[in-house]
Amino acid sequence: MIQETLILAGGKGEKFWPFQSTRNKSMIPISNTPLLVHTVDALIESGMEHIVIVSATHSAAIRNAFRKQAEVDVVEIAESKGSADTYLQGLGKLNNPTRPFFVLHGDCLVQTEDLVSFLDQAKLHDALIFPLREPSTNWIACRLDQGKVVDFGGHHRGNLMTHQLAGFIADGSFAGYCEVNPGKFTNLKVGVGSPQENYIEVSLMDAMADGLSLNARIASQPVFDIDKPWHAMEANVYMNQKRCSELKSNELAEGASIDPTARIDGFVRVGKNSKIGRNVWIRGNAIIGDETILDQGCIVGENVVIGDKCSILNHAKLGDHCTLGHRCMMDQGFELLTSLILDHVYLVHYGEYYGMIGENTDLGAGTTCGTLRFDDGLTVQSVRGRKETPTHFANASYIGDNSRTGVCAVLMPGVKVGSNSVVASGVVLNEDLADQTLIYAKQDTVKVPWGPEKYGW
Incomplete structure (x- = not known):
């Protein structure tokens, strides 16, 4: 042996x-x-x-x-x-x-x-x-x-x-x-x-x-x-599906609860002291960690894995095959498509994301990522200077650890953001951003006189 x-x-x-x-x-x-x-x-x-x-x-x-x-x-x-x-x-x-x-x-x-x-x-x-x-x-x-x-x-x-x-x-x-x-x-x-x-x-x-x-x-x-990052995404989808498919009935740990108004179209494993609250809709099998709260009409897709000490509130939505790490927050209608989210990530105040986010990262209000190109094609990724088109998750976005975005930042399909970096407010990012880099938009503005006289006074 x-x-x-x-x-x-x-x-x-x-x-x-x-x-x-x-x-x-x-x-x-x-x-x-x-x-x-x-x-x-x-x-x-x-x-x-x-x-x-x-x-x-x-x-x-x-x-x-x-x-x-x-x-x-x-x-x-x-x-x-x-x-x-x-x-x-x-x-x-x-x-x-x-x-x-x-x-x-x-x-x-x-x-x-x-x-x-x-x-x-x-x-x-x-x-x-x-x-x-x-x-x-x-x-x-x-x-x-x-x-x-x-x-x-x-x-x-x-x-x-x-x-x-x-x-x-x-x-x-x-x-x-x-x-x-x-x-x-x-x-x-x-x-x-x-x-x-x-x-x-x-x-x-x-x-x-x-x-x-x-x-x-x-x-x-x-x-x-x-x-490469998309290989982690591919493995995550497989493991979520495998783990969730093993559920044959609801499994509630000590102190866990499911509100009568919640709709569960599958089976869930709910950790210690976790709560599935009012009007929550879980559309398939899901695994939920300890001391996590799902409440106020949030929506969870199938084959979803959620970590410990998370809060998902106010109509936030996790799509199919998502993983949400430990100590994460989703709120105010934020939507995740198939994504791999690491620990301590905040996704609040309306927005949409598809891809992978490193730990301790904060997305500003209204951060959105593009998922579909006008040519319906796949994004060609640059990997150490070599161009290649991934067979899966080519159009996903990838954000490293300890990074953040400003209000209304937009990530175009397939972009990667380095660790310890910032995409500032209003930036439309259409290329990869290196580690330890802040990018911000220059703005041209025009000022003209204005007052009550414009209304005939």
Whole structure:
């Protein structure tokens, strides 16, 4: 039985901007639970005895999240030259690296059922893989043949590469291949370059060239590689739907209540001391945290997850598949379309939003985001200078942590706002705004004489 796991979370996560500026991307909340917490809980359920997480950015928050779990060690490294280097820097923290152990990419959301099933039967050199959902030009992907992983390709054009790697079973002998990693990706299409990084897939290819047979075990449920913000949105929709679909009756914790005038077209799980008040309409299944108030005619769609200590009042509306973090406020008719909202976000005084909002962010009265382009098309996103069109949530807006908008700010479809930034009153934002930046509108005005004489006096 596999007893130890090495989780690789040493990357900078720059494609995940603006949310990587203030956190390790493997800690992004999905359905109100950080990604790494999902993973660790699943590993412990599988019987895992020791888990080592290797991180190079924002490691303190990871350590804090697992401070009560003796099974978890968090290794903070100064920097990583790539996933193979992260592997080497974490190897020494395993209790017994000579025995087979599980190596897992920290930014992959794998369903508990797949992790438990994989580890229950895992043998040395088994690989947990999953089908591509986007073109292989977006990923490091792999090719299969007769149940084996036979090749890895770096952002290959064409259809040769069909799957991605979530993790694999290794032992201490694999370190020798990582130590002599060439520092770049070696299997590329002609004319394509690679960053100078130590990719663990290249070390696997070296081992395969020396005769290692990597057994492909394909996940039965979707696996989400959280590389860009819209991938977090996609994973959140899936997890909300999965969690809410498990409800078969209303579940009310101690002190929870539902007003007789509330309409519930599904089932709800309501946390301690939470209240569903007068004329609230819940249009499907929903999960509501502790000490949260829904009142005064607010509307909640289906497959919605709401955190602890929230208030949703005065005809505010959450659309289908929304997640609202802890300590959030919605009021005065504010509307959310499908969105992932992190902790301590205020959405009050009429407005509309579609997308993702980082924690501790405040939207001013009348803040609105565009969701539909005149050409009915999808917004082309810029990711580290590369243009790409997401298959999901291309027209959503993305606002980083600790940011705010002024009165009547407008976000056009697909824009991203950096962390610790401000979109001031009256701005129509049609391009991405960097971290730690305030943008405001210059206004030309005209003054003319006016008075009672204009009315004939």
